[in-house]
Amino acid sequence: MTRPPARLPDSPRISDLVTLGVLTTTVPAALIDAVLVATQRQSQRHRQLPAPLVVYYVMALALYAQASYGEVLRCLLEGVRWLRLGGLDALGATKSAITRARIRLGVTPVRELFQRVAHPIADPGTPGAWYRGRRLVSVDGTTIDLPDTPELEAQFGRPAASRGASSFPKLRLVGLIETGTHAMFAVAVGRYDTSEVRLTPRVLQHLQPNMLCLADRAFVGFELWRLAAATGADLLWRVRINHKLPCRQRLSDGSYLSRLYASPKQRRHDEGGQVVRVIDYRLEGIADAEPLYRLVTTLLDPAVAPATELAALYHERWECEGTFAEFKVSLPGQRLMLRSRRADLAEQELYGFLLVHLALCGS
Template structure:
């Protein structure tokens, strides 16, 4: 078996899923997964990790195509439904964290010694089921000309050079992305630079990040954010350090989050796009000499990697086509999809590393194709250690054939702001 990011991660998952200690931490009751049945702990976890994009019986059949079962024993979708109720979603969270922890520290491509971390959130349509519609779980909305529907808010932290998701949370849509960000801040390190879009700026959040000595760069939602920003936007200056003094209207939010009410400094940076549009960025990096304003456009553009991660989860891995109709099932599939996305991202990194050194920065691997191949090979990867090396080599060879040259100047048509969000048809589960 050749050493690689992807193969080491799959091997780690395989070892943990067959570990008694891991199983005891992530089953609902002590008596769960104690019998030698068709749907053992590793198999149930593996089926969910491969994703439920078709009917349950089809997915179960495909998973067991490469596994030997005793004579007379057949996998049944009803038995799988019962077995998945015994599994906690925390299993996928621990697997994700273990893999991220074991990755080499030099994997990320740094910017002025900073590791760039993007944060963002997205909404997910959920199955229209009575258990999910309960107020203590997720939001429920009454459609104008459609049945009621439920929404969840998913928030994540993404390392921008690899696309790996470091942390992800799922909650009701009524929970703001700022509040979800607060839950995720503890995993950040002192050499992480947090890049945020225009939904995050707030005086209390600026002050909180400065208090925690957490470097940041975020886009302001408007040049009229406050009078100092308006004056800067109208000036011919490209960079300026300003002092913000919280006013009485902001005292409540400061007190709510336990932040000292005092003046603080941030730096404003002006970015002029090719269209002539002006973006205003706010950052904690005050030194103009060390961090020239001309470099911030490329820095903020790196945030787009988290948008691509959400697109892969929702459009390629079909996250919103949930196979279960309970809050537990939704959380299981959400965290399993995050882990699958990370494994596909690592396979892409391995494919690029297999190219000559001078070509690695000129190409990118096909993430959708990597996820598709991974879903197809997962049953054998998790159950047949003897074939592990050969299967890994096969996937990497296929990915190398699919690499494409980067075209940074290419742009697609503008997105229609009044578009209707797609609602995927849910196969019979």
């Protein structure tokens, strides 16, 4: 039996109007017009679905993730009328017309919009956003489910399963996240079979000297560490306990200085290593805690950053999991699966979700 399409209330809800207002504040119409011109995607003639309206429609797909394409358009136009943004000729546009308009728009303008508006948003008083004057950020990755189509499988890949293949294709996303606000201000998107480590250099370039970046042990390697440290940001990354980091100088708080090397050969010859401070600690009395935790950091002076503070601080990295839960469950209302069945439109839709999540983090 076919289910009836999801339908939202006929009259606009105040919450919808407020959310659309927040969205248009974060992504104002003037900025959309500028990006459309810069990417040569502005409407060349009068259309039922002009390009600026389609940009807002892509973002509205995240606000009304459980509604049909037509319902999303209707709810958007209610808000557009209230916000006096124009575009009311779009009422009654068919699903195929909406898809054609999204194809004309493409992914480039929406990606460019995200890159222009995405930035850390914590102010000096934001709880959990700072450590001794440094802005706390974390790098982590996740995967996003996609519809089961040959095009999406070819573009993004599909995980293996114990019996054959998994149910859905997936894409991989690595994000740089402000821990205190959950604002994801830089992302890298790739195939499912592309490792997080390979995608991470594209987000590390967004680190700044006033930041302290946290990362899990999966990310630590000489090249990533070198790239991240070169930005001027400080780093606090977990490493595996079998990572060879011999003590070169014991410090007053029990931590010690060592060096990271690009290869065992360079370690043997003491060539080209990077000085790091190593912090080992245990979580006594915590069920299921691992026997030993090991961190490395660029903060070499225990007077500036005591080992006990850094050990406690590292666990702020778990704010990434809360961010991905917001993005993949809370925002869409259930586990996120992008609805677009074309590869270009799936990526376009993803950036729409990222823009909406960023707007809500700052509201």
